[in-house]
Amino acid sequence: KRSYSITLLPGDGIGPEVISVAKDVLVLAGSVEGITFEFREMLLGGAALDATGVPMPDETLSVSKQSDAVLLGAIGGYKWDNNEKHLKPETGLLQIRSGLQVFANLRPATVFPQLVDASTLKREVAEGVDLMVVRELTGGIYFGKPRGFRTDENGEEAGFNTEIYSQHEIDRIARLAFETARKRRGKLCSVDKANVLEASMLWRKIVTELAQEYPDVELSHMYVDNAAMQLIRYPKQFDTILTNNIFGDILSDEASMITGSIGMLPSASIGASGPGLFEPIHGSAPDIAGQDKANPFATVLSAAMLLKYGLGEERAAERIEKAVLDTLNRGFRTADIYSAGTKLVGCKQIGEEILKSV
Amino acid sequence: KRSYSITLLPGDGIGPEVISVAKDVLVLAGSVEGITFEFREMLLGGAALDATGVPMPDETLSVSKQSDAVLLGAIGGYKWDNNEKHLKPETGLLQIRSGLQVFANLRPATVFPQLVDASTLKREVAEGVDLMVVRELTGGIYFGKPRGFRTDENGEEAGFNTEIYSQHEIDRIARLAFETARKRRGKLCSVDKANVLEASMLWRKIVTELAQEYPDVELSHMYVDNAAMQLIRYPKQFDTILTNNIFGDILSDEASMITGSIGMLPSASIGASGPGLFEPIHGSAPDIAGQDKANPFATVLSAAMLLKYGLGEERAAERIEKAVLDTLNRGFRTADIYSAGTKLVGCKQIGEEILKSV
Ligand SMILES: CC(C)[C@H](C(=O)O)[C@@H](O)C(=O)O
Ligand SMILES: CC(C)[C@H](C(=O)O)[C@@H](O)C(=O)O
Numbered sequence: 138k139r140s141y142s143i144t145l146l147p148g149d150g151i152g153p154e155v156i157s158v159a160k161d162v163l164v165l166a167g168s169v170e171g172i173t174f175e176f177r178e179m180l181l182g183g184a185a186l187d188a189t190g191v192p193m194p195d196e197t198l199s200v201s202k203q204s205d206a207v208l209l210g211a212i213g214g215y216k217w218d219n220n221e222k223h224l225k226p227e228t229g230l231l232q233i234r235s236g237l238q239v240f241a242n243l244r245p246a247t248v249f250p251q252l253v254d255a256s257t258l259k260r261e262v263a264e265g266v267d268l269m270v271v272r273e274l275t276g277g278i279y280f281g282k283p284r285g286f287r288t289d290e291n292g293e294e295a296g297f298n299t300e301i302y303s304q305h306e307i308d309r310i311a312r313l314a315f316e317t318a319r320k321r322r323g324k325l326c327s328v329d330k331a332n333v334l335e336a337s338m339l340w341r342k343i344v345t346e347l348a349q350e351y352p353d354v355e356l357s358h359m360y361v362d363n364a365a366m367q368l369i370r371y372p373k374q375f376d377t378i379l380t381n382n383i384f385g386d387i388l389s390d391e392a393s394m395i396t397g398s399i400g401m402l403p404s405a406s407i408g409a410s411g412p413g414l415f416e417p418i419h420g421s422a423p424d425i426a427g428q429d430k431a432n433p434f435a436t437v438l439s440a441a442m443l444l445k446y447g448l449g450e451e452r453a454a455e456r457i458e459k460a461v462l463d464t465l466n467r468g469f470r471t472a473d474i475y476s477a478g479t480k481l482v483g484c485k486q487i488g489e490e491i492l493k494s495v
Numbered sequence: 496k497r498s499y500s501i502t503l504l505p506g507d508g509i510g511p512e513v514i515s516v517a518k519d520v521l522v523l524a525g526s527v528e529g530i531t532f533e534f535r536e537m538l539l540g541g542a543a544l545d546a547t548g549v550p551m552p553d554e555t556l557s558v559s560k561q562s563d564a565v566l567l568g569a570i571g572g573y574k575w576d577n578n579e580k581h582l583k584p585e586t587g588l589l590q591i592r593s594g595l596q597v598f599a600n601l602r603p604a605t606v607f608p609q610l611v612d613a614s615t616l617k618r619e620v621a622e623g624v625d626l627m628v629v630r631e632l633t634g635g636i637y638f639g640k641p642r643g644f645r646t647d648e649n650g651e652e653a654g655f656n657t658e659i660y661s662q663h664e665i666d667r668i669a670r671l672a673f674e675t676a677r678k679r680r681g682k683l684c685s686v687d688k689a690n691v692l693e694a695s696m697l698w699r700k701i702v703t704e705l706a707q708e709y710p711d712v713e714l715s716h717m718y719v720d721n722a723a724m725q726l727i728r729y730p731k732q733f734d735t736i737l738t739n740n741i742f743g744d745i746l747s748d749e750a751s752m753i754t755g756s757i758g759m760l761p762s763a764s765i766g767a768s769g770p771g772l773f774e775p776i777h778g779s780a781p782d783i784a785g786q787d788k789a790n791p792f793a794t795v796l797s798a799a800m801l802l803k804y805g806l807g808e809e810r811a812a813e814r815i816e817k818a819v820l821d822t823l824n825r826g827f828r829t830a831d832i833y834s835a836g837t838k839l840v841g842c843k844q845i846g847e848e849i850l851k852s853v
Contacts, residue, residue, distance in 0.1 A: 300656045302654055333636075336655055362745050390721065
C-alpha cells in the first residue's frame, strides 16, 4: 500500500472550507486506488499572522518540506490589507514558494463545456479553450535585488525593483515548459518583451537555443502586449504558454477569466525535487467565508494535480477529474457558476456529490 | 487665422498610407475652422534605419521639438526584426517618446456601436465600453538603470532591468490622470502590484495622497492581475485607468482588443510642455503595406486627438470625430472591420468619404 504525507495549509477566508472538501475527496479517491495519506495542518497567511505574528512560521516551511506534497486553500483578507509588506499574508505565500523552491507554476485554463456560457467571450471563441500557462515562480521582479526605496540628494524618494533572470533559471523553466507542451498538443508560445527588456532578450535567446533539443515541439515567441490581445481575440491558438513571473501573473489571470469559471481552476507549483505546492487560483473570498457558499471544485482539482504532478498517481488523479465532471453533469453548482436549470447547493453538498462520483 | 506646424512621421509599412489620409483630413477640417498647417515629413523607425543607419535621426527629434505637434503612422517590420537593440525600429519610437518627454500616454478604448459585433466579447459586455488608459510612458522598467547583461564568477550570464519610479514621475502622471477622470465620468482606477513591488507601493502612496486634491474624483486601486481579469469580466466598470509603463503596455492592448476594432483606436502622448506625439495604436502591418487595404480611421482619430490635446482646437477635433462616425454610419468599411451588409473599400476611398463628411 502506497502512503504519502500531505501538508494542508487551509489559510484564510474560504480556505478551510474548500480544503476540508478536497481532503475528503483525496482520502476516498486514494483508498479506491490503494493509497493512504497522513495529513498535517499548518498555518499560513493571515491565520499565521494572527496566531504567531508572521505570515509563514518556520515550522510551516519545515513540515511542508518534509512532506510529499502541500495543498493550500487561499490566503489574505481585508483585515491584513494595510499591513506592512513583511506582515502581509501575500508575503507568506511568496515565502513558501521560495522556501520550497517551486520555480514552475502550471496554470491550466480550461473551458468546461458545461460552463461555457459563463464566459463573457462569445461561445464560439470560448468553446474548446484548453491552454496551460507555465509561469516562472521564484525569480524575476518578485525576488530580484536590489529592491526598496531610496532618497536622492534633493530629498526625493523613489521605489525600485529588479527584473533579473540568469541562464539556469531560464533553462530549467523552459525545459519544463517544453516537456509540458510535448505531453499536450506540442505547441509552445514563449511570451516576453524582448523588444525592450534585456532580461527578456536573454530569455528569448535561451528558449530559442533549447528548441533544438525538442524538435517535436513547435516553438513561437510573442510580445506580452500582443499576448494579452491574442488571448481575447483567439484563445484557441494557444496550447502551452511559457513566461516569466510577473507576465505570468497577469496573463494567467487573464486566461482564467476567459474560461468564465475561475472557481473551477487549479494550479500546481513544482520544483526540481521536493514537494510541490498545489492551490486553487481563486482568492480567499472573505465576504462569503464561513457561509458554506464557496466553490470547492478548484481545490478538488488542485488535489488531482497534486496526485498527478506531485505524486505521480495518475489513476487517482483521473478518478477525481472524472468525479468533478460527473458532478457537473449531474447539474450541481455553487452560486458562482449557477445558471437556470441547474441545482444550486453549498460547498459541503458539492463535496458530498463529488464523493458519490469518485 | 491660426497656424500650426506639424511634424509627420509616416514610418513603415502602412504608415505612409494612413498618414496621407490623416493629413488631408487635418487640412480640410482645419480650413473649415480657420486653421492652417505647415507640415514637415521626417524619418523614424525602419525608414530611418534604411536611409540613415539609425532609428531616430537627430534631425527628426529637433524638427519634432520645434513643431507644435507630431503625428506618427506606424513603425517596424519583419526586415528589421533581428536587428540588435540599438538598431531596432522600436528603439526609435522609445527615443522619440523620451526625447519629447511625453510622459503621459492616453489610450481610449471605445466600442463603436456600429462595430460592436466585431468584439469577441458578448454584445452585452462590450456594448457601451468607453474607457481611457493613462499610461506612464517615459519611466519605469522601459528606461530604468542599471540594465543590461552580466556574467557571474561561474561564467553564468544574466539579463536585468530596473523598474523605478520617483515621486515627481508618479505625481505628474497621477495629476494628469485625475484631471482626465474629472473631464470624463469622474472615476479613476490606479493599477499596480503594491502587494509585491516597492515601486508600486510608492506609486499607491502618492496616488492616494493626491486624491485629497481631487475630492470630486472617485479613486480606487486594483492589482494588475485582477485588472487583467476585470477588463474581460466587466469592462464597463472602468472609466479612467492610471498605470505604469509596462502594465500600461499590456492592459491598454488588452483593453483595445475588447473593443474588437484595433484599427479604430488612436492615442495621444503628451508632456508638461512642448509638442505631443499622436499615433494609432495598431502596428505597421507589413503584410498589407502598399496595397491600399489599411484602415486609416485610427490615424484620423489620432489627428483629432492632436487637435484636442495637442493644440486645444476642440471644434476642429469634434468635426473630425463626427466625420468618422458619419462615414461609419454611411456603411464604409476597410477589410479589418468589414461585415455583411456594409461597403468594403480601400484606404484612399475611406479618406475621400471622411473628407465628404468633414
Ligand atoms: C497574492 C500574490 C502575491 C500572487 C502573485 O502575484 O503571485 C497571486 O496573484 C498569484 O498569482 O498567486
Ligand atoms: C513597440 C513597443 C516598444 C511599444 C511599447 O512597448 O511601448 C508598443 O508596444 C506600444 O505600446 O506603443
